[in-house]
Amino acid sequence: MTGENGVLIETKGLKKSFGELEVLKGIDVQIKKGEVVVIIGPSGSGKSTFLRCLNRLEEPSGGQIIFEGEDICSSSANINLLRQKMGMVFQQFNLFNHLNILENITIGPRLVKKADEKISAENAMKLLDRVGLADKAQEYPSRLSGGQKQRIAIVRALAMEPDVMLFDEPTSALDPEMVGEVLGVMKDLAEEGRTMVVVTHEMGFAQKVGTRVLFMDEGQILEDGTPDQIFNHPQNPRTKDFLSKVLNCI
Amino acid sequence: MGIWEILAQYYQYFLRGTRTTILISLITVFFGFLLGCVIALLRLSKNRLLNGFAGLYITVLRGTPLLVQLYIVYYQLDFIPFPKMTVLDVALDRALPCAIALSMNSAAYIAEIIRAGIQAVDIGQSEAARSVGMTGAQTMLHIVMPQAIKNILPAIGNEFVTMIKETSIIQYLGVSDLMYNNGIVVSATYNPLPCYYISAIIYLILNLVAGKGVNIFERRLKRSDR
Ligand SMILES: Nc1ncnc2c1ncn2[C@@H]1O[C@H](COP(=O)(O)OP(=O)(O)O)[C@@H](O)[C@H]1O
Numbered sequence: 158m159t160g161e162n163g164v165l166i167e168t169k170g171l172k173k174s175f176g177e178l179e180v181l182k183g184i185d186v187q188i189k190k191g192e193v194v195v196i197i198g199p200s201g202s203g204k205s206t207f208l209r210c211l212n213r214l215e216e217p218s219g220g221q222i223i224f225e226g227e228d229i230c231s232s233s234a235n236i237n238l239l240r241q242k243m244g245m246v247f248q249q250f251n252l253f254n255h256l257n258i259l260e261n262i263t264i265g266p267r268l269v270k271k272a273d274e275k276i277s278a279e280n281a282m283k284l285l286d287r288v289g290l291a292d293k294a295q296e297y298p299s300r301l302s303g304g305q306k307q308r309i310a311i312v313r314a315l316a317m318e319p320d321v322m323l324f325d326e327p328t329s330a331l332d333p334e335m336v337g338e339v340l341g342v343m344k345d346l347a348e349e350g351r352t353m354v355v356v357t358h359e360m361g362f363a364q365k366v367g368t369r370v371l372f373m374d375e376g377q378i379l380e381d382g383t384p385d386q387i388f389n390h391p392q393n394p395r396t397k398d399f400l401s402k403v404l405n406c407i
Numbered sequence: 408m409g410i411w412e413i414l415a416q417y418y419q420y421f422l423r424g425t426r427t428t429i430l431i432s433l434i435t436v437f438f439g440f441l442l443g444c445v446i447a448l449l450r451l452s453k454n455r456l457l458n459g460f461a462g463l464y465i466t467v468l469r470g471t472p473l474l475v476q477l478y479i480v481y482y483q484l485d486f487i488p489f490p491k492m493t494v495l496d497v498a499l500d501r502a503l504p505c506a507i508a509l510s511m512n513s514a515a516y517i518a519e520i521i522r523a524g525i526q527a528v529d530i531g532q533s534e535a536a537r538s539v540g541m542t543g544a545q546t547m548l549h550i551v552m553p554q555a556i557k558n559i560l561p562a563i564g565n566e567f568v569t570m571i572k573e574t575s576i577i578q579y580l581g582v583s584d585l586m587y588n589n590g591i592v593v594s595a596t597y598n599p600l601p602c603y604y605i606s607a608i609i610y611l612i613l614n615l616v617a618g619k620g621v622n623i624f625e626r627r628l629k630r631s632d633r
C-alpha cells in the first residue's frame with residue numbers, strides 16, 4: 158500500500174529539537190517506492206536524527222511523517238507494526254550479543270510476526286547464504302569481524318521483509334578492507350529494486366548506486382537531485398563546499 | 408570458663424541462633440529481591456509519579472540507619488495482629504516485622520543494583536530490538552534482561568552476604584538470632600569475650616560459605632557467557 162504516485166514515505170515540516178537545540182528545522186521530503194535515496198552532509202547536520210525519526214526511534218517535535226499513507230505519529234498508529242516494515246541498520250551493528258547468529262535473525266520474525274520456528278530458520282539460512290555467511294549460523298556475534306556483523310545486521314532487518322531499509326552510516330565503524338563487502342550487499346539490494354534510505358560518507362556508493370541524493374546541512378535539506386546533478390552540477394554553495402572537502406581530501 | 412567449656416555447655420544456643428540468622432537472611436534476600444524488582448521497574452518507568460516514588464523510596468531507605476527503620480516498622484505495624492506463635496524457637500510477632508524491615512531495606516539496595524545492571528546494557532540493543540518491531544516488554548524480556556542478569560546476579564549475591572551481617576541488629580527487638588543467643592550465654596557465664604569470638608567465627612563461616620556459593624554461581628554464568 159503506497160500513497161499517490163508510489164510515494165512510500167513523506168515528511169511534512171518535520172522538526173526535532175533536543176532541549177533548546179533545534180536539530181531538524183522543517184524537512185519536506187517524498188521518498189518513492191524503489192528509490193535509493195542517499196543522504197550526505199557534514200557531521201552533526203541531523204542526518205541520523207532524520208533517519209531515526211522515520212521509524213520513531215526519535216520522537217519528532219513537530220510536523221508529520223506519512224508512511225504507506227498512514228501518519229506514524231498519530232495516536233492510533235501501531236508503531237510496532239510500522240517498524241516491522243522499516244528495516245534499520247546501525248553504524249554500530251547492534252547485534253544481540255547473547256544470541257547466536259541464527260537466533261539474531263529469527264527472533265524478530267518469531268516474536269513479532271509469530272512466525273513458525275522451522276520456517277523462520279529456513280528463511281534465515283537462505284538470507285545468510287546470500288551474504289555468504291551461512292557457515293556462521295551457530296556463531297556468536299563476538300566471534301565475527303565488523304564486516305560480517307554488519308552483513309548479519311542487514312540480514313536481520315531483511316528477515317522481517319520490510320518495505321524500506323534505513324541505513325545509518327553502515328560502513329563508518331568498519332576497517333577499510335571490510336567496507337566493500339557491506340557496500341556490495343547493499344548494492345545487490347538496490348539492484349533488486351528495494352527502497353532504501355542511506356546515510357553515508359561513501360561518495361562512490363552515492364554516485365553509482367543512489368538514484369537520488371539529498372544534501373543536508375544544519376537541519377535542512379539544501380539540495381535534492383540525481384547523483385549527476387549533485388556531484389557534477391551542485392547549485393548550493395554549501396553543497397559545493399562540502400563536496401570539495403570530501404572529494405579532494407588528499 | 409574458657410572458650411571450649413562455653414562451647415561444650417552452650418553450643419545449642421549458638422546453633423539455634425545461627426539457624427535463625429540464616430533463615431532471616433534467606434527470607435530477607437528473597438522478599439528483598441521481589442520488592443527490589445518492583446522498585447527498579449518503577450524507577451525505570453517513564454511515569455514521573457512512579458519514578459519519583461521509587462527514587463524517594465531508595466533515597467530514604469539508603470539514607471537512614473537500618474536500626475531506626477527497624478523500630479519504625481515495628482511500631483508502625485503494631486496494629487497488625489501478627490500470630491503469637493513460635494516457629495523454630497522464633498517469636499513470629501517479633502520476627503515478622505523484622506523480616507519486613509530488613510526486606511524493605513534490602514530492596515532499596517537491590518533496586519539500585521537492578522537499575523544499574525539494566526542501564527549498563529548498551530542502548531543500541533534495545534534500539535535494534537524496537538526497530539524490528541518488538542514491543543517494550545518483549546525487548547526487556549528477550550533482549551535487555553538476559554544481558555543485564557549477568558551484571559545483576561553477582562551483585563545480588565554480595566548483597567546476600569552483606570545481609571547476613573546486617574541481620575545481627577534484630578536482637579534489639581528480641582528475635583532470638585545469633586547475637587541474641589550470644590547475649591544469653593554472656594549473662595550466664597559472665598565471660599563475654601569468648602562468646603563474641605565464637606559468634607564472630609560463626610558469622611565469618613556463614614559469609615565465607617555464602618561468598619563461595621556466589622563465586623561458583625558467577626563462574627557458571629561466565630561459562631555460559633559467549
Ligand atoms: N539524543 C540527543 N540528545 C541531544 N542532542 C543530540 C541527540 N542526538 C543528536 N543530538 C545532536 O543533534 C545534532 C545532530 O546530530 P545527528 O543527527 O547525529 O547528526 P549527523 O548524523 O548528521 O552527524 C548534533 O548536534 C547532536 O549533538
Ligand SMILES: [Mg+2]
Binds near residue numbers: 204205206326
Ligand atoms: Mg550520524
